[in-house]
Amino acid sequence: MEKRSIAQGYTFGDKNTSDITILLKSWEGRPEFLHCHSAILIKKSKFFADRLSLDYSTCRTNEPMSCIQVPCKVSEYDHYLKLLKLMYLSEDSLLESWDSVKSTLGVLRASIDLNCNSVTQSCIQYLEAVPWDEKEEEEVLKIIPKLGPAAVPILARIQPVNxxxxxxxxxxxxxxxxxxxxxxxxxxxxxxxxxxxxxxxxxxxxxxxxxxxxxxxxxxxxxxxxxxxxxxxxxxxxxxxxxxxxxxxxxxxxxxxxxxxxxxxxxxxxxxxxxxxxxxxxxxxxxxxxxxxxxxxxxxLGLWEVKVKVIELVGKALDAIGYGSIVLPAPLRVQFLKTWLPYLRKMKPLLDLKSKDEFSACRLDADLCQNIEGAIVSLILALPSGDQAEIFGEWMQSAEQLSFPDLSEAFEVWCYRTKTAKRRLFVGLNEAGNHTVSL
Incomplete structure (x- = not known):
């Protein structure tokens, strides 16, 4: 960073040739006086160019300003200091000076504040060419609005894809x-x-x-x-x-x-x-x-992990059918249920017995079993009553079948519907004015 610019012939911090002092004053820390050269500052920064112009309308004397104060936070001090040093570098050396995204973003913020166009462009060129992590990308997105059209190269990476x-x-x-x-x-x-x-x-x-x-x-x-x-x-x-x-x-x-x-x-x-x-x-x-x-x-008595995975996929299919995500004719729903319900009844106790180890791959997840049971109940209640009766008749033939899946809720609804079906149908027909149908 202490390279001498051949074109300018000045060195940052050279007290003997300095004609201007920059006061970096942080609100939390002590002031720092830095020896600089007005020719460099005017050329590289519009902020300093404006401050060092020969417009004496607000000055009491005809002497040029000898000290300019630049307020900055303690956390920004190193970035402002680096920015002042970068103003003394040639364009080629400037691009070679960047060493990290974090540091470049800090200098870029300072460069925007002091309106240093060449440094800002060099920051953009570096940021456009290197990868960012997630946190750095968030910082880039915060800075982009301040850059205007100059941000186009950076935006190319994060703009929506067609x-x-x-x-x-x-x-x-x-x-x-x-x-x-x-x-x-x-x-x-x-x-x-x-x-x-x-x-x-x-x-x-x-x-x-x-x-x-x-x-x-x-x-x-x-x-x-x-x-x-x-x-x-x-x-x-x-x-x-x-x-x-x-x-x-x-x-x-x-x-x-x-x-x-x-x-x-x-x-x-x-x-x-x-x-x-x-x-x-x-x-x-x-x-x-x-x-x-x-x-x-x-x-x-084998393929236990395969059987667990198969039941998980059957559960996904039952969920889609039972809750109406997909619409299938009643015969297909009945066939799917009659095919897999006996298998689920048979495998659940076997897998429970096999999975004594808490971390066994053969264990059926409790939430999975609950979801399967709920989907089956929902599926059954949407079937024709005759198909429901057949399913409930088979369900209650063996005590082993009563535990999983538990169809008690669906059975209660079926009993209520069956008992009240003729009365409800008779009332509906009377209201429609049809008295000729025999129930």
Whole structure:
């Protein structure tokens, strides 16, 4: 910082050649007197140029000012001091003097206050070229309004991306995360997980607007990715029945768990795009094959982690169906419930028995069980009364089935509706003026 500017021939702090003194006066600290040169200050700072002009209209004497006071906070002192030193550097040396974003931002604030255009431009050039952390970016955003048009290079990094660009990135991420493009190099699982997390974030509705509003092209790509994931899932299920021929049981189970994890991620994405119906449809198509593997005598006492993950995904499907996120005809709702309800009844006590360890991966989360139970109750209450009667009849045939899921609430509603159904229907018909219908 003590380099001599060849063009100017002055050195900062040289008392012998100085013709002006700068008083950096902080409100909390003692005053500091700095020896400077008016020729440098006038050239590099409009603030000093105005103060050192030959306009004596407010001066009592014809002598030029010999001392200029610059108030600053203690926390800003080092930045103002560095700014004064930077005024003595050539343009090339000035750009080489920056060493951190934090320090540059401090000098930039001081430079804006003292209207030092060349230093401000050098700060902008440096900030535009280096990375910022989150806290530094917040500081940059605070300073930008003071820069006006000069801030354009910095704004290029943080300005909103147009929709087409965001869509192209999103589609590429879908293809990568769902392995649509087989030509991709073997990226690590961490990168794939990161891509999935960022895609979900782009669609999230929070205090900021979603970065991407899914149009039909995006929905089509996501639908293709979902089908691809289910195709992979089906292949993994087939591998489970061929472990002695091609893969070990551990390798096959690992592949199946990874496939289920990808589908779980899709279940976080699809509701944001109003596409959960696609998942339920694909899940229903593969259900028979999935249950044939899980209930095969070879795995009846194994694949516990897989079974937990399957129940979690069934819970997401039940939630969408039971609470009306997706609309399915009654026969499809009945079929889905009759398929999975017996399996849930059977697996819940087995998993509870298996997961004695508090941290066991085989444990079914209490909130998950409660959500599944609530979704099933809601789903049942929306079925035709005859289908409800069949479900309740099967439910009460075995005491073991009564604990999970607990259908007591739905049963009470069904009993009330059944008892009052003819009376309510009769009253409704009378009010309509139809007395010919026999009940």
């Amino acid at each position: 929709f087409d660009a965001a869509k192209n990135v999103f589609i590429s991420a879908v293809r990568f995360s769902t392995c649509i493009e087989r030509s991709f190099p073997p990226f690590t699982d961490e990168l794939k997980t990161s891509a999935q997390e960022q895609m979900e974030y782009m669609l999230t509705q929070d205090e900021d607007a979603p970065l991407l509003t899914a149009d039909e092209a995006v929905r089509s790509e996501v639908r293709t990715g979902l089908i691809n994931l289910f195709t992979t899932f089906e292949s993994e299920l087939i591998s489970m029945m061929q472990v002695n021929l091609k893969r070990s049981a551990e390798e096959a189970e690992k592949g199946l768990l990874q496939s289920l994890s990808d589908l779980e991620w899709m279940c976080c994405m699809l509701p944001k795009m109003e596409m959960m119906k696609d998942f339920v449809s694909c899940w229903a198509d593969i259900t028979d094959k999935l249950l044939s593997v899980l209930q095969n005598e070879v795995y009846i």
